[in-house]
Amino acid sequence: xxxxxxxxxxxxxxxxxxxxxxxxxxxxxxxxxxxxxxxxxxxxxxxxxxxxxxxxxxxxxxxxxxxxxxxxxxxxxxxxxxxxxxxxxxxxxxxxxxxxxxxxxxxxxxxxxxxxxxxxxxxxxxxxxxxxxxxxxxxxxxxxxxxxxxxxxxxxxxxxxxxxxxxxxxxxxxxxxxxxxxxxxxxxxxxxxxxxxxxxxxxxxxxxxxxxxxxxxxxxxxxxxxxxxxxxxxxxxxxxxxxxxxxxxxxxxxxxxxxxxxxxxxxxxxxxxxxxxxxxxxxxxxxxxxxxxxxxxxxxxxxxxxxxxxxxxxxxxxxxxxxxxxxxxxxxxxxxxxxxxxxxxxxxxxxxxxxxxxxxxxxxxxxxxxxxxxxxxxxxxxxxxxxxxx
Numbered sequence: 150x151x152x153x154x155x156x157x158x159x160x161x162x163x164x165x166x167x168x169x170x171x172x173x174x175x176x177x178x179x180x181x182x183x184x185x186x187x188x189x190x191x192x193x194x195x196x197x198x199x200x201x202x203x204x205x206x207x208x209x210x211x212x213x214x215x216x217x218x219x220x221x222x223x224x225x226x227x228x229x230x231x232x233x234x235x236x237x238x239x240x241x242x243x244x245x246x247x248x249x250x251x252x253x254x255x256x257x258x259x260x261x262x263x264x265x266x267x268x269x270x271x272x273x274x275x276x277x278x279x280x281x282x283x284x285x286x287x288x289x290x291x292x293x294x295x296x297x298x299x300x301x302x303x304x305x306x307x308x309x310x311x312x313x314x315x316x317x318x319x320x321x322x323x324x325x326x327x328x329x330x331x332x333x334x335x336x337x338x339x340x341x342x343x344x345x346x347x348x349x350x351x352x353x354x355x356x357x358x359x360x361x362x363x364x365x366x367x368x369x370x371x372x373x374x375x376x377x378x379x380x381x382x383x384x385x386x387x388x389x390x391x392x393x394x395x396x397x398x399x400x401x402x403x404x405x406x407x408x409x410x411x412x413x414x415x416x417x418x419x420x421x422x423x424x425x426x427x428x429x430x431x432x433x434x435x436x437x438x439x440x441x442x443x444x445x446x447x448x449x450x451x452x453x454x455x456x457x458x459x460x461x462x463x464x465x466x467x468x469x470x471x472x473x474x475x476x477x478x479x480x481x482x483x484x485x486x487x488x489x490x491x492x493x494x495x496x497x498x499x500x501x502x503x504x505x506x507x508x509x510x511x512x513x514x515x516x517x518x519x520x521x522x523x524x525x526x527x528x529x530x531x532x533x534x535x536x537x538x539x
Contacts, residue, residue: 172217180207186233192498195520204243216325222253227245227491242280243280249267250269255277289317302346305358309327313367344359349538351538359400364384367379385430411452418437420467421434448493462482464478476514481505483503509519532535
């Protein structure tokens with residue numbers, strides 16, 4: 150009888166150990182200096198669940214998630230595409246698909262991964278389940294150097310489409326990947342000088358590319374791509390004269406909410422507010438330094454802003470009703486990224502130079518947890534799986 154009870158106890162204990170887990174509260178933190186990521190859990194008790202190593206050069210790494218939020222796809226600067234199992238805390242698959250990748254996207258149906266490359270220049274499509282290469286989309290060849298234009302700003306769009314920009318040749322390409330082994334391309338040339346990044350609005354309609362080489366932005370309406378790319382905000386950018394820009398803001402750092410978009414000023418201590426209907430500036434909010442990322446609390450009442458050096462130890466909170474800064478927070482040196490939990494009860498902040506991630510209550514404006522992390526940069530919650538362009 151004792152042996153039977155002991156065996157039954159062990160059986161029950163094993164069943165508990167292998168109980169199904171959910172992935173909705175999970176996320177990951179890029180540890181850029183060590184080629185590793187941390188799997189984190191948000192909620193009442195914020196925690197680091199595990200560390201996964203062996204992901205290569207993560208100095209400019211980003212990530213997207215499978216539809217069921219179980220798998221993260223991490224894009225590394227060494228051209229590595231790594232599929233990480235968020236539940237077993239292991240690398241499920243990894244390929245070196247190019248020489249220098251700075252980001253990618255996952256298709257609307259979760260079946261295709263698109264990776265943008267500096268080297269060899271262009272975009273490659275992969276099967277999300279196996280990481281088998283499905284197609285190679287070389288960018289426009291350059292006259293000098295025997296290489297192709299660098300692909301930037303890769304995003305997913307409705308109808309199993311991808312959109313990206315070419316930095317060296319001033320183009321925006323739209324990819325119809327319904328047959329991912331034979332993608333169909335729609336090319337738009339002459340969009341502006343040196344598009345350095347791109348973003349898509351949450352409804353998947355408008356793709357916007359930032360221009361490094363001149364003022365303004367390039368906008369493609371995906372409802373009407375036949376109308377081509379048009380220039381918006383002609384005064385946005387360097388304003389015709391050289392400015393000391395310590396860090397170019399990524400367009401993923403814009404916050405699109407309702408009928409407005411909050412965008413960082415380039416070389417300015419300003420957050421611009423943009424009307425999404427007419428694509429015109431409606432307000433300017435003076436801030437502490439040069440803004441890099443602006444993240445919106447999910448209820449749209451607050452926008453949190455971090456800054457380039459030398460103000461990268463601070464974060465400011467903007468009230469979106471009054472359009473005023475309501476709090477300046479001293480976070481610590483090297484604030485690189487911020488990410489809200491899905492319902493907005495927490496904001497996670499990476500503080501690279503203190504080797505920590507801080508968790509804040511955005512309603513009380515109080516820090517509620519501090520977690521150790523090795524030179525953290527990007528923070529990505531698995532809830533991104535349900536959103537376009539993230």
